[in-house]
Amino acid sequence: MEHARLQLVNKLFNDRPKSYKYNLFQMKLLIDRLTQHYNLTDYKQQRHNLAFVTVDKQLSPDIITHLRDYEGFSHFVLLSCVDWIEDDKLQLTYLLNQPNHKYEIGVRVLIDRKNPEMVSLHKMWKQIWTYQRELHEAFGIIFPGSPRLEENFVLEGWTEKPHMLRDFDTKEYAERTYFPRPGRTSNDPATYMREKLYPNQPVTAKTNKND
Amino acid sequence: MINSFLGFKPDRSLYPKTNAEGKLEIDLSSHQYTKLWLGPNHPGVTGNMAMELTLNGDEIVEGKTHVGYLHRGFEKLIERRLFVQGFPTSIRMCVAEPDTNEYLIAACTEELSGYDKQVPEMAKWLRMLSLEMARLQGLLRGVPGQAGTFSLGIGVQWGTYLRDLILDRFEELTGARVYHMYIIPGGVRGLLPDGFKDRMEDNLKEIDQFIIKIRKLIFNNAVFKTRAVGLGVITPKMVDQYGIVGTNARAAGVKRDVRKDNPYLFYDLLDFDPPTATEGDVYARTWVRWQELIQTVDLIRQIMAKMPEKGEIRAQMPNVLNWRIPQGETYVKLESGRGEYGLYYVTDGSDKPRRVNLRGPSYTHGIALLEDMLVNTNIADVHALMVSLQVCPPEIER
């Protein structure tokens, strides 16, 4: 029994790398083909079957259409947004799946965080308008022409800023909106022990400096 | 089929006209239409979801899905927590199969921190076992549940009992019945208890009998056939148009299964072939799921036979309180009972994730697809459609 199991696992570790290599090879070819047409930056092969590329905002509808119509990325997986508040950018990630070769590509588009606007792709896949509606509510991104964009998605009657932005503080909102349970206090062990055991002993160095 | 059986012929002249923008022109004041809210509190609706229906008689001319009544902002909550604290929150994003969320959080954090190679073999088998058990308990509710939407309740009662037996096994293995919190970054949280396999085998034998009984009850049932055949047809062309995955796609003849296409864990060591159908209607989807039930029982038997007797359960990971993951992003997916279930995970080098985005199959099935499918159906078919697409609202709201 144990022997048979080990044989199985060994088989797996022999077979998997081969298919991984094939997958990687296919993805490399794909990226080569794409770079002939488009300017891809930040190409990263995350896994044997998953790569991320960054493209220009203006080029992105074009490249996504190209991927769908000429490269067989017929399955639209996900549209997501990441808030890079430090760089003042929102990153839209269009994740596409190629069902024949069974690999995925993530197309990243960086848009301005202050004026977030992106071309609507609702005509390309029928579920995209849902994602766009959600991102409009969660990040405040405008997709002109996207159906039912202004309708509430999960938050009815929301008046605060878009809740998935990094600078929306969930905890602060919860404390402001709901009431905390009264009588809850906690102690930090180190501070508590100092108060109990050595309240007057120096724990920092005092300095007298020239200004 | 249903329409012809009941001799019902809709009068299309009474339907609302579409305007130049392609939108329906519905004038509620004409007394020709009724607005009906189905849910969020309705026994036929799985989870807390509402459907805003516009009716012409008892026919639906427009349907809109509304979510957000139960769970909100879990992704945001996970973004504000340490990597190890993510999995107890994540399970709430789909109650029907909570283990899938745990696995995705664990797999994403392991991949981005470079510990995916260190996960012990035993832990991987146990992860697979708990994922298949989760699928099994989901199907035990889902298959008879489809008949339940046509008021055939007896199967649901049998299924609920058997599901409870699987929950007993979950309780033994993971320490909880529904929110298992078993798969943790680095491995799992416990070995199989003594005698687990025997008790599991006893349960599987009961389920084998149930599988036969349910076939007689549902699939050779005149009422079920009348109602389900021809309802909510998904054509192969729609699969890519709407992003349909899982059993819904397989019932339409598009054979896609993440376990086969992009094998994770040790699924390529198991001997199975995802069942398919060609009709793409509610009957076909239920039939595919029933076959998947047989297959899942077989898979659990295979896993229990093939897994090692003992081994390490968790890799030595960094201290969970100080764990930082370098900047990176990934998308990990698995095949849940409802289809491709994935997690887009972005880290920024700090001790908390930058973005966690769950891609649940219900996101497309429950909104874009369901809304389009509702049109021209009867009000009594709404629940059947929703259950047949296996819509789980929490994974839409997240």
Add this chain to the structure above:
Amino acid sequence: MNIKDIFTPFTVWSSVLKDPVTIKNPIGREAAPRYRGFHYNDINACIGCGTCEAICENQAIDLVPVEGIVTKSGDSGLRPMVDYGRCCWCALCVDICTTASLRLTNAYTWVDTDPDNFRFIPGVDKKDWDEVQLGWRKPEPNYSFYGLHRQHMGELHAEDRKSSFIEFVQGYSKEQAQQEADRCVSCGICVATCPAHMGIPEYIKAIRNDDMEEGMRILYETNPLPEICGRICTHKCEDVCSIGHHGDPLSIRWLKRYIADQIPTDVNTYQDILGTGNLAKNGKKIAIVGSGPSGLSAAHYLALLGYSITVFEKLPAAGGMMRYGIPEYRLPYDQIDKDINYIASLGVEFKYNITVGKDITLDQLSKDFDAVFSGTGLHLGRSTRIPGSDNENVYQSVDLLRDIVTGKPVPVMPKVVVIGGGNVAMDITRSMARLQMEKYGKVDVLATSLEDEDFMPADREEIVEAREEGCTIVPGYGPQEVVLENGKLKGLKVWKCLSIFDENKAFNPKFDSAQERIFEADMVIESIGQGMDLSYLTEEIKSKIEFNNRGRIVVDADYQAKGLPWLFVGGDIIEGPDVIHGIANGHRAAMGIDRFLNG
């Protein structure tokens, strides 16, 4: 559809006479042995470290004081209180619990009408399930939320190190230090136990962040001798380390050394990092007697406050016991100089070869300076006073260790017996081994102590390392007589020690004369403790101040001598003996002097 479809569903009628499931499996069954039910905490094992609170993703745990549990070294006296309004029973608190005291029982039913009852202290507030043994416990083994094993410290091989005095502990590499720092759960239990109350979790965090300058600033808040302490501190903090309850305690001392080692020797770099290049003088002068750890610590913190400091040292270099007592293989001289040079760069003046009481009187100092700090240490060796101990070949370890440093010729004989089981005894044992290696090419040193092996006061690693270097350690014997033959030393007669303390816990060893052994020796070294030399205090001063029953000067919380306001006393003659106590009370005396002079 055919006629079969009408009749097949009626097969369900076959179950009509079966018992319902609710009769087969009635309500009230016990939960699975691993079930995650209500909390129970073994409050005697719990140390209140608060890691449960840190990992709780729902903020369901508060740390609260509990009546009857005293805050003491290694135990914060706090205990977790769980709020079941927030708890999600994920049991992360159990999995991380450093003492494995917290667990979840498999009890799962509890009805109460008062919602406030669902906030309680497990283990303190009595509950029905307190005796339940089944439930979720920390999974064992090889399942841990933090590293259980410390990073291995690179050392020279015993064969290499015993032939020279070069430092044999190699220090952590960056990778090792970060992995070791990663094990810390930042509970802060250690801070209270450290005599200087160093910010241990903070500087370990600085290592994790690879911010050595920040680490250095944190070290200097409470400890001006990090290079020295990073090597030879008695690391009492590691004894109470919370993760040491189930695993190796954190190598706090080596991590401290790692930070200090990363900073270049140049004093200007030190001043830049610590921001001490621009200190303002306040015009007051302080004399410090003795340049040991307490004196240097007081000098450093007073210099930061702007005082002009003069340090009087009897010996030709600063450092006290750190230089003249601790062998070079544990603490190299350049590392002592690194710390002391920075203190000197703050404007502290050192006067060497001046013995207070002989070259200058204490009275004179009190007139020339605004205040005097005295940290003169324990430099007199204690004798066993056994017959024959007045022989010329019976030596005191402190004298020999000092002579090794100053370069005086040290007598080395082929067979050496050391009396004593403390760190100083180990120091002289291992030093003599090195000297024998140099002179004879082989090691023959034997150390014997009263205490059993498990109770020897020396650090465990010192004993192990001494043995590795070829020394013999024979614990559990009491010296009775130095065996002489025609006035020539032949050996040491010892008896098996049965007990050291009597019923009143007073030192009163009992021996078994039947178990007698004679250790052959050409030379016996006594290392059973040191005494203080207070001869620099004149009779007039002595009459003003008070002494306690152990002969120590009575001081107040500011280390100000009772009866003589200008005299502050610290170091080994008050507390210890060890370096970190000296540093701590030097700092506190500095604050006391500042309060005394500036109100």
